[in-house]
Amino acid sequence: MGALIITESCFGNTTALADAIGQALADSGSMAVQAIAVKDAPETIPDDTELLILAAPTHDYSLPRERTRTRARRRGGLLAGDTGLREWIAAVQPAANVKVVTVDTAFKAGFMPSTAAKTAARLMGRAGFNHVRRGATFGVSDYAGPLDDGELIRARAWAATLAAGLRSLTRAPGR
Numbered sequence: 822m823g824a825l826i827i828t829e830s831c832f833g834n835t836t837a838l839a840d841a842i843g844q845a846l847a848d849s850g851s852m853a854v855q856a857i858a859v860k861d862a863p864e865t866i867p868d869d870t871e872l873l874i875l876a877a878p879t880h881d882y883s884l885p886r887e888r889t890r891t892r893a894r895r896r897g898g899l900l901a902g903d904t905g906l907r908e909w910i911a912a913v914q915p916a917a918n919v920k921v922v923t924v925d926t927a928f929k930a931g932f933m934p935s936t937a938a939k940t941a942a943r944l945m946g947r948a949g950f951n952h953v954r955r956g957a958t959f960g961v962s963d964y965a966g967p968l969d970d971g972e973l974i975r976a977r978a979w980a981a982t983l984a985a986g987l988r989s990l991t992r993a994p995g996r
């Protein structure tokens with residue numbers, strides 16, 4: 822069984838986060854990992870996918886929209902392709918049994934009514950995915966990043982814990 826990580830990123834920080842998570846999942850030895858940009862993401866989840874991780878930057882306390890991507894481009898961000906996770910979720914075929922975990926990047930100071938990960942989890946539930954969990958938010962220090970000190974280490978530890986939890990969920994009784 823495998824993990825599929827689908828990422829939207831304007832400045833590269835969420836991609837770096839996804840890479841760290843993917844590396845830690847692969848290092849756990851429990852699953853094959855494929856990480857792809859959302860522009861290349863299939864609308865049908867491959868049959869061998871046990872875990873689907875969605876990673877996006879928080880824009881206006883939510884998943885990016887076309888107008889926020891335009892603002893990101895004005896700040897020098899380069900989204901590859903015109904589509905993002907919001908559009909992908911609207912088009913994806915539901916896979917009720919796939920475990921979905923959402924993560925995001927955001928400024929961590931101050932009150933946040935919502936984040937990209939929270940929005941993505943809500944939309945995936947509405948899209949027909951039955952096992953959806955909001956994961957974690959990882960901090961960036963400015964619009965273009967970089968990620969806050971220690972966040973990639975925290976991401977790897979978070980992913981290792983996630984892999985261990987999945988193993989215990991899928992282990993046969995008595996083993």
Ligand SMILES: Cc1cc2nc3c(=O)[nH]c(=O)nc-3n(C[C@H](O)[C@H](O)[C@H](O)COP(=O)(O)O)c2cc1C
Nearest residue numbers: 830831832833834835878880881882926927928964
């Ligand atoms: C248009 C725009 C809106 C943003 N809105 C928020 C926000 O509401 N809350 C927040 O914490 N960060 C916000 N940010 C900062 C992004 O979260 C940050 O740019 C992102 O985490 C960087 O990740 P990336 O390199 O993958 O694009 C915003 C950034 C942009 C460009």
